[in-house]
Amino acid sequence: MLRIPCPWCGPRDEPEFRWGGEVPLVRPGPPQAVTESAWAEYLFMRDNPKGLVRERWLHTLGCRQWFIVVRNTATHEIQATSALGDPLPEIRP
Amino acid sequence: MRFSALALARNAASFHENWPQLWRSPTPQSRYDVIIVGGGGHGLATAYYLAKEHGISKVAVIERGWLGGGNTGRNTTVVRSNYFYPESAHFYDFALRLYEGLSRELGFNVMLSQRGMLTIGHSAHHLELLARWVNALQLNGVDGELLNADQVREWLPLLNNSAAARYPLRGGLLQRRGGIARHDAVAWGYARAADAFGVDVIQNCEVLGFIRDGERIVGVETTQGQLRAPKIALAVAGHSSVLAAKAGFRLPVTSYALQAFVTEPVKPVLSCVALSMATGVYLSQSDKGELVVGGGLDLYPSYAQRGNLPTLQGVVAGLLELFPCFSRLRLLRQWAGIVDVVHDSTPIIDKAPVSGIYLNCGWGTGGFKAIPGGGFVFAHLLATDRPHKLAEGFTLKRFASGALIDEAAAAGISH
Numbered sequence: 001m002l003r004i005p006c007p008w009c010g011p012r013d014e015p016e017f018r019w020g021g022e023v024p025l026v027r028p029g030p031p032q033a034v035t036e037s038a039w040a041e042y043l044f045m046r047d048n049p050k051g052l053v054r055e056r057w058l059h060t061l062g063c064r065q066w067f068i069v070v071r072n073t074a075t076h077e078i079q080a081t082s083a084l085g086d087p088l089p090e091i092r093p
Numbered sequence: 094m095r096f097s098a099l100a101l102a103r104n105a106a107s108f109h110e111n112w113p114q115l116w117r118s119p120t121p122q123s124r125y126d127v128i129i130v131g132g133g134g135h136g137l138a139t140a141y142y143l144a145k146e147h148g149i150s151k152v153a154v155i156e157r158g159w160l161g162g163g164n165t166g167r168n169t170t171v172v173r174s175n176y177f178y179p180e181s182a183h184f185y186d187f188a189l190r191l192y193e194g195l196s197r198e199l200g201f202n203v204m205l206s207q208r209g210m211l212t213i214g215h216s217a218h219h220l221e222l223l224a225r226w227v228n229a230l231q232l233n234g235v236d237g238e239l240l241n242a243d244q245v246r247e248w249l250p251l252l253n254n255s256a257a258a259r260y261p262l263r264g265g266l267l268q269r270r271g272g273i274a275r276h277d278a279v280a281w282g283y284a285r286a287a288d289a290f291g292v293d294v295i296q297n298c299e300v301l302g303f304i305r306d307g308e309r310i311v312g313v314e315t316t317q318g319q320l321r322a323p324k325i326a327l328a329v330a331g332h333s334s335v336l337a338a339k340a341g342f343r344l345p346v347t348s349y350a351l352q353a354f355v356t357e358p359v360k361p362v363l364s365c366v367a368l369s370m371a372t373g374v375y376l377s378q379s380d381k382g383e384l385v386v387g388g389g390l391d392l393y394p395s396y397a398q399r400g401n402l403p404t405l406q407g408v409v410a411g412l413l414e415l416f417p418c419f420s421r422l423r424l425l426r427q428w429a430g431i432v433d434v435v436h437d438s439t440p441i442i443d444k445a446p447v448s449g450i451y452l453n454c455g456w457g458t459g460g461f462k463a464i465p466g467g468g469f470v471f472a473h474l475l476a477t478d479r480p481h482k483l484a485e486g487f488t489l490k491r492f493a494s495g496a497l498i499d500e501a502a503a504a505g506i507s508h
Contacts, residue, residue, distance in 0.1 A: 001401060001402045001403060002401070013403075014392075014401065014403055015403045018392070019392060019393035019394070036493040036494065037493045039493070040345075040492045040493035041343075043436075043492070044345035044435075044436055044492045045343040045344065045345055045492075046334070046343065046344075046345065046346070046347055047334070047338070047343065048334035048343075048344070048346055048347050048348055048394065049334070049335070049338070050332070050334075050335045050348075050396040053394075055393075055394075073348070073394055073395055073396045073397075074396045074397060075397065076395065076397055076401075
């Protein structure tokens, strides 16, 4: 069970949240200029690291805000969270 | 015969202390024709078919831990081929046919028990889906039949059939050739058979990095030194992205924990493998009497081989809605494997974007049932540099071209 410190609501249990993928993930454009492989990179290819990763989470059953979590995929430790408009938190090794 | 009734009697006389090792524990050589990273079912089967079908036996299988200690030892041992699209149906049915002859082929009892795989429908919509699914199976030449509620009740007398049941029983899809096999025996059988061909099976050997010659990967740096080969085959399931990153490319893979658990053993109460379409819960009863239960993936990516409590609770809740009489069984063990989920739940058997590396990944939640087939087609790719006819659709470039084989529904487990 993760305890995720939502930047707005404080620490809450994992079932209140939804995972939303790695960040940064920038949609390429303009559409006419995007190659098939660049589009596949954006849609499907992921770092999927074993260790610390920055990802987007949604507090579905709380404030319903998206925010950023720095999480260790091997240990499930949560290193930091930040609001979506703030600069991306640094990953501390 | 190293293994026979006579050998059993002879070894009993010496208190079973003199059985030969099933495979050697060789010191790695510096050069091979093929190095297979990952000593699970797929890696070992690949080595076996490389030697047997293609005469390539200067092969090393290197494994970070012990053989079959990853997902091969962490699944729910279900085998079946009730997939939807022609590419998957033909491939998985080929794998199941290999399973049907595997004990004889390897001289190792994999304890295949084709007790039937029953998918339970709980609503009119489920019945429509099941009818469509059965049609697809029959068009693809795979056995499958639609059952009505009474027939399902005969198969599963303990299923909650009361008027108040939250998930009423409406019908089912039965694949009689589906069933279970002993997972460890599959890994050990392939390891012993590959070893007999001269394949080096090397445990406790972790890949630390790749050796490059210009753009090409020509070997691996391991905890047991440098090993070189013109072809490096990755069969590492949930850790595919980690090794890809070391080689400098990315994969369309996300690694999740998939949990399973067993109850304490009871007398026979369940004759087939049952899967509920409403809850995603599936279960079978092992020969020891334990109920082996699984469900959906954990809800976020993970490399921790333990799983989380909310998903476990959800699976148990679903199990008890279906079978209220199991409520007093205690769970003996719980575990998780790290599965390599791709967007369309279809494997990747292809050359990597980096020259010298070959990929066997993307099995997601269904790698065990595919082991003989996956090994067979991967060996074909490694030996001939061309995809096997059954695996032509399992490319990496499908993610750019859009030719996805979207098996999300028939893959059975909710993603």
